[in-house]
Amino acid sequence: MLAYIAKRILQALFVLFVLTAFVFSLLHLSGDPTALLLPADATPEQIQQMREWLGLDQPIVVQYIRYLARLVHGDLGCSYRMNLPVLVIIREFLPNTLLLGVFAILFATLLSLPLGVIAAVKRDSPVDFAATLIATLGQSMPTFWLAILLILAFGVKLRLLPVSGIGGWKHFILPIISLGWYSTALLTRVLRSSMLEVLNADYVMVARSKGLHEASVILKHALRNASLPVITVWGLQLGAVLMGSVATETVFAWPGIGRLTVEAVLGRDYPVVLGAVLVFGTLFVLLNTSVDLVYCLLDPRISYT
């Protein structure tokens, strides 16, 4: 088990190394951002000076090694546009993304759990219809468009909720719904079909014929057995929510890493792009690795090789 964990962590580090090297070379292949950072009337000497000051005149390998060396000391460089250390910017934005992500997962879980179970138990009932509708629409609706629909309905027309930025708890409602919607759809769908399968199983019939209370049959015998595929999908949703935050944060002007990344990419702010990719990548790999490790604990049939 320990060897497996060690192997997974090494693998994760390797993936992160490949990721940064890839993004680093991509950024530098795409050309020199110096001219974009200076006023249009800058002289060639000034541009050259700036280039040297940023270290962009060195060969790419030297630049990459320098970057890694500074990274080890926790130095991610300075933003070209905001004149702040990247680490400071990320420290400011990351909690907002994490908060939104955790609430979105919570929202999806709390909504899909009863919805999926009731839909399966009371097949063809109004709840089943609602669950199927949510599952179907949720998977076909792009996150960014759902976000805009929510803004239109609750912000522009009804004027009930704030539609941009961060503030009180009201600012969370719409971003949470739009970020959590896709996962809600997927989880409801998987839970419903998994429950339907389990409800026909022999052990459920045995539990019923023993005269157990229906609630206990469903919650103890059926739901537990139906939960393994759901947990797999749930684990995948952590990564999906992280990626979905890019679109959600952009629409709601949410000061998080997702929006920061989009703006840095469009504004060619290399150090911020690299820093954001690094943070996002680390989170993503970390989540994936821990989900895999949790499976091993949950299901002894999965081997540690």
Added chain:
Amino acid sequence: MKTLFPSKTKDTTLIRMLRRPKGFIGLTLVLSLALASLLAPFIAPHDPLKQNLRWRNSPPGSGPTPDGKYFLLGTDQLGRDMLTRILYGVRVSIVVALAAVFISGIVGSVLGIVSGFLGGIVDTVIMRLVDIQLSLPLFLIAMVWIAFTSPSLANIVAVIAIWTWTQYARVARASTLSIRNMDFVEAARATGASALWILFKHIRPNVIAPVIVIASLQFGRAIILEATLSFLGVGLQPPTPALGVMVANGRQYIDTAWWQATMPGVVIMLLALGANFLGDTLRDVWDPRLH
């Protein structure tokens, strides 16, 4: 899934699909949108790029213009007709998604079949590649890649294809593995059939069905991926009538011209919905175990 009429086994796949409400709706949605976008130059009421500043931000149903035309779905901030641009936008979406699905489907299933058929080191390498790719934050990579190379159609297709080949590989490998050691393949081998013959005659037909199911589901996904990239500004660029770009433009006028952001989104959703319905139905029809 209930069927409207008792099914006869000799019915073709198409008939069996059409008999299911989901299959009927899915097929109708995808085909009618595809047809409408294909005929866009003939049926679109306006020119997709022609600006008409006098009519900018007109609500749906505005008109008539001096030449007697109406703007059925309104106009955008430059007075371009929404309906026309949506028709051309669907065209772009479908072309990107089809190309991406085609490339990733072929590459993925060939790699999957090879992986399952040969086994050994080839299998290990290909499956490890799949694992590594699944552990990467692909959306981020796609964004950076397109923004720092060029937002061309080919580049976007390539990014989406690279993004989605893994699922085909897994499915094709699993099907190949399950067939490889069956008696009839064993028998073919015993009678001296070559590996290529076995691959083509016995493996291929059995891999195609699951791959097509995946392809129709991935088609819907590709539509949404392209729209999202375009919306964020790292996909197709204006003035290309891409649905994602149209939503992004309309977003700025959300409190005065609601139709600009909502209408293109409806079409994205219908396309994805149709593709998902098709995939689900095909799976039901071809794999009775999943009922």
